[in-house]
Amino acid sequence: MSEAIKVCVRVRPQPGSHPPYHPQSTTSLGAETFGCIATLSSDKTTLSLTGPSVTDRRKNRDEDRPSQPQQLKTYAFDNILPPPSTNEDLYKEAAASVVTAVNKYNQDGTVFFYGQTGAGKSWSCFGDILTTKDLSSMTANDGVMTRALRDLYSPESQPGLNHAVHREVTFFEIFNERVHDLLSPPPPLHKSMPSLPVRTHPTKGSYIEGITSLPVADLTSCLKLVRKGYARRAVAGTKMNDQSSRSHAVVRVKTVIKDMEHEKSTPIVTHLTFVDLAGSERQRDTGNTGERLKEASSINKSLSTLGGVIFALGVNCLNPTETRHVPFRDSKLTLLLRTSLNPANCRTVMVMNVSPDEQQFMETVSTLKFAQRVKQIKTKDGVDDKFKAEESGEVDALRKEIGRLKMKLDGVNTAPPAPSQTSTATTAYLQSTIPKMERMEALTRTLVPNYHRRIMEDKLIDRLKTEKISRLQRLLRAGDSKDDDPDSDLNVLCSEIDSLRRLLNEPDPDAVMYKAMYDDLLESKEPLFEGGGGDEINNLRNLTTALMEEKQSLNSELEGAKKEASEAQSKAQDSTAATKKLLERRLKEAEERAEAAEEAATQKKEVAKLAASLNATQVELREKSKDFSKMQRDHEAEMDSLTNELFMESERMTEEKGATEIEMKGKLAAAFKDNAILQQRVKSLTSEREKYEKEISTSNSKIAQLEGEIEEIKASAAEQKEQIAATHKVRVEKLEQDNLAAYENSEKWERAAEENERKAGSLIDEVKRLKKKRDDDAFELENLQEDMDTMTENVKFLQLQNEELQTYNVRLEELNNLGNDNREDGEEVSEVDGELCLTEERAKQILEEAVSAAENDAFNESAFLPPPDSGEEAHDVFNEDFDEEDDEMFFESQPVDLSRDDENEGIPTFRTPQTTGKAKTLGRSSSRKALAMHNE
Ligand SMILES: Nc1ncnc2c1ncn2[C@@H]1O[C@H](COP(=O)(O)OP(=O)(O)OP(=O)(O)O)[C@@H](O)[C@H]1O
Known part of the structure; x- marks a missing residue:
């Protein structure tokens, strides 16, 4: 059985x-008509074209439409x-x-x-894959591909657990003979899709180099990629x-199944x-122009190559001796789908x-003709082996062959009988076998009873002969004792025996004839009986039964064919009627044309008249043409001079062009540079955009995360709120209880309050006293400040004095130097320039004594300053121990800032007693004394 x-x-x-x-x-005939199509047979395998209505045909009349309408053609x-x-x-x-x-047969x-x-x-x-939202579940409009993939991925279709399955999907388009990968990342903006090269491998066949093949573990991801x-x-x-x-x-979905048990x-x-x-x-139907027209011509070209391939394959299949060249290489489509067009390698279905x-009648006709050609493509046993091995490797081819054979076996065991063979070739074959079968049937019908009769007769003769022989033998034995008389019974019997023996040994002419017929039959029936030979009768019986069955089936086929023929006849009648109508119409048209011809004759006369006038005009024109020739010559001369001028001009322009070209090249280089910069900019912008997009996506994810956290916080807040409410409730209850206790203690509190009030009164008095003291102290402080200022002045004065002293020291040293020459050791004065002067040691001693006296004075006078007792007192007041209750009632409610007088009116400020200023002031008189002494 071929595929x-x-x-x-x-x-x-x-x-x-x-x-x-x-x-x-x-x-x-019961056929249902849809526009120009009628489906004939009830099993929906035969289709007929009813042809467009006359009006439509008139409407669509054009040059490439055949003169005879293609109607009532059955496919x-x-x-x-x-x-x-x-x-x-x-x-x-x-x-x-x-x-x-x-899935099942690994094809x-x-x-x-x-x-x-x-x-x-x-x-x-x-x-409607583009608009389907949920690809995981089936929808009514799912296409054939979607449904097939659902089946491919269905759990029932998967191999056993010990098999690993891997699937990959590729999706490409052939557009204007360019192969585009539809699963690769899209090209940058304003760039067209790159075209991938198609290569041919000696064992793998044709393939696309660099095509994206993506692994698809489940149906949804596969369908998403396809979408x-x-x-x-x-x-x-x-x-x-x-x-x-x-x-x-x-x-294309590629499935790889690996048996894990057999590594x-x-x-x-x-x-x-x-x-x-x-x-x-067709161009005139689509009204395409420009790019669309170019695409349409590319589409039509590749489709016509596909048609050429199908035609060549069909011819080769119909005629086993034919080896027509199949132009697979003429288009990328046929080159890449070569395997799919060979039924030996691939289970292929063409949906037409x-x-x-x-309006589309002619296109429908051409599609159906193409479909008819596709139907002719069949495998020829043994012919495709080379092709198979070439296409997919020997092991693979063998595995596929096993699958194919299994499928055939399953088909034989389970499949319903194949649809009746209605193709023309099969019908023709059946019809050619009918007379042969009828002849054989007739022969068998006469042969079988004759043979039966002959066998019975043979058996009877045999029995008679045997009986006669035994009877004669008995007689012979009995007659041994009698005389040898030639005319005796014995001789008669002997001759009878001889003749009988002859009869026995001689072949029966009827039997010879029947035998020859039988041999003939056997020879002609050889294909119907396996082995042939054997028991003749049985064979004949089998033959008869087989022939009867065959005859019945043939009869039924014949009936079918007759029915079809009658249908076809009635169709033909319809067709004839239609043709008649057409002819009538044509006649009418011819009449119309005749009328038109008469009119044409009249017009011809007019044309003749016109021709005469044309002649006259021609003469006139000839005259004029002479003038024109002269003018032309003049013109030519003029043209020559102009040409010269032009040549000169062109020379000049060429030079200019050279200059312009150089300039343009410069500009172009600059433009290229600008372009490169722009591209760089675009690149950086693109990368920035990607970065921002990434950031946005990160932010989005963070937002999502934060939203999640907020949700969590909200939930925990709600929980906490509940807990707080519960705690609040408990506390309120406790507070209520405390309130009660507080109420009970209120009297005690009131007493304590009175006591506190009293204490507060005494404290206020104390504060008032302290305030007064503070004012006094402030006054004292002012005095001290004044003293301090005076002392500062004194210090400045002392510094001046010190400077003076240093001057004196210098002077003393000079004196000393002068005196050293005149004075005796141990003297305190010396004479310098006739005057008595103090020695240096003495002057120093006097100065030191004066300074120490001044310091002693200062120290002693500081001892007379009033003691710093007032600050101590104030401190004591504030360090006084309060009752805890009092403390709480007063200080807790009114905290006191001891450092800020304005805010704590009446409360004394604590300062360190300032005494040194005064001491220094008092010490100033002693130093003055010393200085006076020194001066003296
Ligand atoms: N059997 C159908 N039932 C309902 N609508 C259909 C059917 N077949 C086609 N259509 C509709 O007809 C329109 C054209 O169909 P589609 O695009 O499939 O045609 P096509 O043969 O692929 O055309 P082309 O070759 O130009 O791409 C679409 O809108 C589609 O939905």
Whole structure:
């Protein structure tokens, strides 16, 4: 059994219509019609195109439309889903088997979405993934890809516990023959997406160098990545589709399963791929211009390469001797999806999206023709081995082959019978076998009873012969004793025996004939009986039964085919009627054209007249042309001179240009420099922005953390509040109790208060006294201050005196020097310049005596100052021990700052007694005396 690419056609609802999408009408054959499409068979495998209405065809008439309408053409596919089919229906019918092949049989799987622009490819593949909020749960509009991934990740699909599973996803688009990685970080602003190179490896096949392959452990993260990539896909609004995909998008999930129990085992690698092809579009329908037009032509080019590849593969499959070149390398799309187009390597489904819109009739025809070609692609046993090994490595290929065989086995054991073979090739084959089968049946019918009869006859003859022989033998034995008479009975019997023996040994002509027929039959029936030979009768019986069964099935097939034929006939009648109408219309058109031809003849005459006048004009023109020639020559001469001038001018301009170029280069270099600076600035701004963004995110997280903390604090505050309330309650209760006790002690307090009042009165008196004392002291202090000032003056005076003394000392020294020569030792005076002078020692002695006398005076006079008793008294008053109760009542309520007189009126200030000033003042008279003495 060969593998084929499964083809499923999905008819979208009429654009602009709203659900429920009912069929527009039902044909006489029971087919439901949707726009230009009718689904015929009840098992939804046959589809027919009804063709657009005449008005529509007139509307759409153009040069590349075939002259004959493509109506009533019937196509057969694996599944047809007319509206209102859902994405779930599509998945179940078309793609679920692909996921099973991947999960259960370790095969690769690919689902293609093909069709004209706006036919619903992206809707079928991705559904509403862009707007789905919660990707973890299924929604009604989930596309085929989303549903397939749900199945791929479902717990039932996972291998046993002793297997490690790793999955990776890649998502790329092919846009204008450039491969864009849709999962890589986006390029900087104003930069286009980089194009990745496609390489070919001798064993791995084609791959994209540098593509991002991200590990996806669970379904949600996988779908999130796909959504992210899908949002980046190139789309643009066209006349046919607001959100038209301008690229081929390919999502691929790679699964690697490793058997952990057998470390050395090779991991199983499978790929599940979804290809949302860009839609084919006709320029005049989309009204594209500029960039859109360029994209459209690139899309159409790669789709036509895909068509070429499919065509070549189909031709090679239909004709085993054909080895047509398959142009995989003509586009990146076919190069990268080469494996997916080989059913030997990959379980592939093509979803053909078509629109029932009559305006899109021609595009629908071309999509269905493409689908027909895809259906021709089948594996040829043994032919694909080389290809397989080349594509995916020998071990992998073998593993996949095992999977494929398992699937076939399962299909044989469990799958329902394959859909009836309605393809043209199968029908033709069946029809060619029918006469042969009928011949064989007729032969068998005559052969079997004859053979039975012949066998019975043979058996009877054998028995008769045996009986006759034994009877003759008995006679022979008895006749041994009788005479040898040639005419005797014995001789007769002997000759009879001989003839019988001859008869026995001679082959029966009938038997010979039947044997030959049987051999013939055996030969022709060889494929129906395994082994052949054996018991002829049994074989014949088996043959008959098999033939009868075959005949029955053929009959039923024949019935089906007849029915189909009659349906086709009635269709053909319809078609004929339509063709008749068309011909009538054409006749009318021809008549119209004839009328137009008459009109054309009249116009021709007019044209002849015009031609004559044209001739005259031509003569005139010729004359004029001579004049023109002369003028032209003049002009040419003029032109030559002008050319010369121009040449000179151009020379000058070239020079100027050189200068300008140099200037421009300078400017350009400056601009480059500026640009580099700007880029640097942009970079730094970008990094700053990133830094700020990071800070913002850190702040956000801090805010979140603080908010959390606030919440916690709030909670603990609430808790504390509760605790405080409880404590407050307890305290209030306690205070109430204390109040009660206080009330009870109030009398005692009152007494204490009276006592305190009294004490306070005496204290106030004391304070008053102290205040007075303070005033006295202040007065005394003022006096002392005055004395001090006087003393300061005295000190200054003494300093002056000291300076004078020093002058005297100098003078004395001079005297001394003079006297030394004249005086005798021990004398206190000496004569200098005729005058008597004190010796230096004496003068010093006198001065020292005077100073010590002054100091003694000062000391003694200080002893006469009044004693510092008043401060002590005040101190005692404040250090007096109070009763504790009194203390509390007075000082606690009115704390006293002893350092500030203004605030503590009446309370004395404590100062150290100032005595030295006075002493020094008094000592001043003694020193004066000493000085006087000294002077004397
Ligand atoms: N079966 C459907 N049911 C409801 N709406 C559909 C269906 N198929 C397609 N549509 C809607 O039709 C519009 C076009 O569909 P979509 O974008 O899938 O077309 P397409 O074939 O991918 O076009 P293109 O090739 O231009 O990208 C979308 O708005 C989509 O929602």
